[in-house]
Amino acid sequence: GNSVTQMEGPVTLSEEAFLTINCTYTATGYPSLFWYVQYPGEGLQLLLKATKADDKGSNKGFEATYRKETTSFHLEKGSVQVSDSAVYFCALSQIKAAGNKLTFGGGTRVLVKP
Amino acid sequence: DADVTQTPRNRITKTGKRIMLECSQTKGHDRMYWYRQDPGLGLRLIYYSFDVKDINKGEISDGYSVSRQAQAKFSLSLESAIPNQTALYFCATSVSGGQGEQYFGPGTRLTVT
Numbered sequence: 001g002n003s004v005t006q007m008e009g010p011v012t013l014s015e016e017a018f019l020t021i022n023c024t025y026t027a028t029g030y031p032s033l034f035w036y037v038q039y040p041g042e043g044l045q046l047l048l049k050a051t052k053a054d055d056k057g058s059n060k061g062f063e064a065t066y067r068k069e070t071t072s073f074h075l076e077k078g079s080v081q082v083s084d085s086a087v088y089f090c091a092l093s094q095i096k097a098a099g100n101k102l103t104f105g106g107g108t109r110v111l112v113k114p
Numbered sequence: 115d116a117d118v119t120q121t122p123r124n125r126i127t128k129t130g131k132r133i134m135l136e137c138s139q140t141k142g143h144d145r146m147y148w149y150r151q152d153p154g155l156g157l158r159l160i161y162y163s164f165d166v167k168d169i170n171k172g173e174i175s176d177g178y179s180v181s182r183q184a185q186a187k188f189s190l191s192l193e194s195a196i197p198n199q200t201a202l203y204f205c206a207t208s209v210s211g212g213q214g215e216q217y218f219g220p221g222t223r224l225t226v227t
Contacts, residue, residue, distance in 0.1 A: 004156075032214040043118075043204055043218040044157075051213050089156060093214030101147075101172070102206075102216055104156035 002027045006090045006105035013080055013112050021075040021108045023064075023090035031092040033057075033066055033073040034102070038087045047075075047088070080112045117141045118219035120205050126225045127195050135190045135222050137205030143217070144210050146188040148172075148180060151202040151221075160203075163188055164210065195226045 006023045013019060025031065032051045036044040048057030050066035050073065057064050064075045073090060090105040118139045127133050137146065145164050149157040149172075159172030161180040169180060177199060181189045192199055202223050206216040 034215060036218075043220040044206075046215050046217065049213065049215055093216075101159055101162065102157070102214070104158075106154050106156045 002031070002092060002094065002103040004090050004092055004103055004105035006108050008106070009109035011108060011110045013110065015082055015112055015114055016079045019075075019077045019080045019084070019110065021088055021110070023073045023075065023105060025071050025073065025090075025092050027092055027094060029094060031094045033064070034091045034093070035062070035064055035073070035075050036089040036091060038089065038107070040086070044089065082112050082114055085110060085112045118205060118207055118217055120219040120222050122222060123220065124223045126227065128227055129196055131195050133192045133195055133224070135203055135224070137188045137190070137219055139186050139207045141207055141217060143207035144185060145208045146182065147206040147208070147216060148188070148190045149204045149206065150174065151204060157204065160190065197226045200224060200226045
């Protein structure tokens with residue numbers, strides 16, 4: 001079955017540091033890939049997505065590139081802010097699979113210190 | 115106004131009690147989902163519905179039931195709550211023909227004592 005593996009946290013950074021969160025997946029075919037962000041006390045928000053190989057999703061200074069050859073979708077941001085402190089989830093979806101379900105990684109908590 | 119709302123936001127109940135969590139959406143989406151979130155496990159799918167007459171079990175449906183009262187409403191019930199159902203519960207929606215992204219409500223924190 002499908003699975004998503006992402007680096008365990010917490011990841012602690014200083015403001016303006018570079019952030020990378022690794023995400024790899026296992027799936028048959030060509031899934032769509034997503035990053036969701038969960039701020040404290042809130043639900044999940046879609047951060048960015050990519051639907052085919054070599055696509056780059058970007059939003060709010062975050063980027064991730066769909067790498068089919070390495071089955072990866074790593075999240076990056078060049079200069080983090082305290083407001084980026086949150087839990088980040090990598091997820092995949094296969095449109096043609098039954099249920100169109102999202103399969104999530106375990107989440108990575110990021111803490112940005114001033 | 116939030117597109118996906120959940121009530122209640124917090125609930126404490128006792129073992130053996132029946133409880134219902136409700137979800138409403140104004141996004142006009144046809145598909146709705148219930149997930150639970152446990153620390154370190156990400157989100158796991160409980161039930162999903164592609165329209166009012168289509169209900170499907172997810173990976174962890176035991177001990178739960180659902181009702182799709184209308185396109186905009188999807189309720190999750192715990193018939194007899196047990197402590198290991200203590201978790202954060204999320205409702206989500208998506209549109210058929212989309213690219214698979216789902217939109218989440220703010221969550222309900224449920225504690226079973």
